[in-house]
Amino acid sequence: MVKVPQLRQSLLDWYTAAGRxxxxxxxxxxxxxxxxxVMLQQTQVKTVIPYYERWLDWFPAIAPLAAADQQQVLKAWQGLGYYARARNLHRAAQLITAQHNGIFPTDLAVVTTLPGIGRTTAGGILSAAFNxxxxxxxxxxxxxxxxxxxxxxPPHKALNVLWQxxxxxxxxxxxxxxxxxxMDLGATICTPKNPSCGSCPWQMHCQAYNLNKQSEIPMTESRTATPHKSIGVAVIWNEHGQILIDRRRQEGLLGGLWEFPGAK
Ligand code: SF4
Structure with a gap:
């Protein structure tokens, strides 16, 4: 790509002035x-902030997270959705404790072996924590x-090109x-709809802008329809006032959480 030094410098100058x-x-x-x-993987910044702060109160370091009961961990995550993220954090903390003396690894290849940490999450952690x-x-x-x-x-068909x-x-x-x-440029200027190209540090280098195609790119493919399911749920109690609840399997949607028995 041409103009790499200019792209770097203009983005960094913009970030100094307008970064979040x-x-x-x-x-x-x-x-x-x-x-x-991990919280930001599927959740917006403004939702994440209070959860992040509370999580660090409950589990201020790897050791207390590794030692926590899974129910405590899921409770701290309650409301953020995609609970596999919380289960993976918990398992990864236990692995770091067992295999890395409780110290977060600094090697990309090692970090990406941890549950719930893919290439981009690893890049985000290693660049932010260790530069x-x-x-x-x-x-x-x-x-x-x-x-x-x-x-x-569409981007998912050109991941290698985008990584390059x-x-x-x-x-x-x-x-x-x-x-x-x-990340800030994408979140605040180059937004999915109506990007603020007039405030963008990359405007003069941006091919979509120059072709007036910023509302067509990234290209998308029609999505499969969201499935709808009818679910019957029973609330069953005995003469002692005990209510029957059931724990979901660890794998899959809402794994490890409790629910009333039911079926699709
Ligand atoms: S479409 Fe191009 S010019 Fe517009 S905000 Fe995004 S990167 Fe900047």
Missing amino acids: TLPWRKTQDPYAIWISE QAVPILDGNVKRVLARLIALPV HSTQLLDPQRPRDFNQAL
Whole structure:
């Protein structure tokens, strides 16, 4: 890609002036950053903030999280959805305790073996906590890069191309700031609808903007319809006033949580 130095510098200048102040940016503790990255995987920033702060009150480090009962962990997660994330955090904390002396690993290949940590989450943690030059490719970044290069196919069909661009653009001198700037650009300027191209530091280099195709890119494919299911639930109690509840299997939707017995 041409103009890499200009793209880096203009993004970093914009970030210095307009980057977001977020609680997990005030720390370089890999544990706290890891928690924020996992919470942010499928949840918006404003929802995550109170959960993040409460989680760190309950489980301030890897050791107390590893030692906690799973029900406590799921309780702390209650309301955030996608509970597999909480179960994976818990299991990963136990693995770090057992295999890495309770210290968050710093090697990308090792970090991506931990449950619930894929390549982009690992990049987010390692760049933010250790200033390592490891790229990221979350939903925001895919959208920004797809527009920057006017990607002619949906992002999921060109992940290798997008990873290459994220890697090539990443500023090796300031990887922490660069990755956070890229996320902020996607979250606040290069938004899914009506991007604020007039305020964008990459406007003059952006191919989608130059082709006036920013509302068509990233391209999408029609989604399969959301399935609808009817579920019958029974509330059953005995003469002692005890109510029958059932625990869901660990795997799958809402795994490990309690519910009234029922069936689809
Ligand atoms: S110019 Fe517009 S479409 Fe292009 S990266 Fe900036 S905000 Fe996104």
